[in-house]
Amino acid sequence: MPSRDGDPAAPKKRGRKINVVGQVVSNKMAKTISVLVYRTVRHEKYGKYMKRTSVFKVHDEKGQAKVGDVVRIQETRPLSKTKRFRLIEIIETARA
Numbered sequence: 001m002p003s004r005d006g007d008p009a010a011p012k013k014r015g016r017k018i019n020v021v022g023q024v025v026s027n028k029m030a031k032t033i034s035v036l037v038y039r040t041v042r043h044e045k046y047g048k049y050m051k052r053t054s055v056f057k058v059h060d061e062k063g064q065a066k067v068g069d070v071v072r073i074q075e076t077r078p079l080s081k082t083k084r085f086r087l088i089e090i091i092e093t094a095r096a
Contacts, residue, residue: 017074019072019075019088020037020072020073021091022035022036022037022073023068023071024036024066024070024094025055025067026067027060031060031063032059033058033065034057034058035055035073036055037054037055038051038052039053039054040052056073057082058083059083059087064090065087066093069091069092069093069094070090070091070092071091072087072089073085073086074088
């Protein structure tokens with residue numbers, strides 16, 4: 001039976017989950033790391049591309065990420081007041 005848009009029993013389509021790559025800047029919290037993510041944005045008036053950064057709190061269940069590691073994270077449901085991302089993989093380990 002085809003579902004209608006207004007039908008509350010119909011399965012809801014979810015958007016894409018954001019996957020980003022960033023660098024671990026802190027791992028001092030229990031099962032949580034802070035990841036710095038760079039992105040480029042275009043200035044609306046002048047057209048110049050600028051580098052912007054964001055720091056995300058990321059859930060690290062096994063506590064395996066260290067400061068300086070390059071990691072891939074994925075958006076997920078809210079895990080706490082500030083955590084909305086989950087660690088997917090460690091791409092590159094930090095140099096000692």
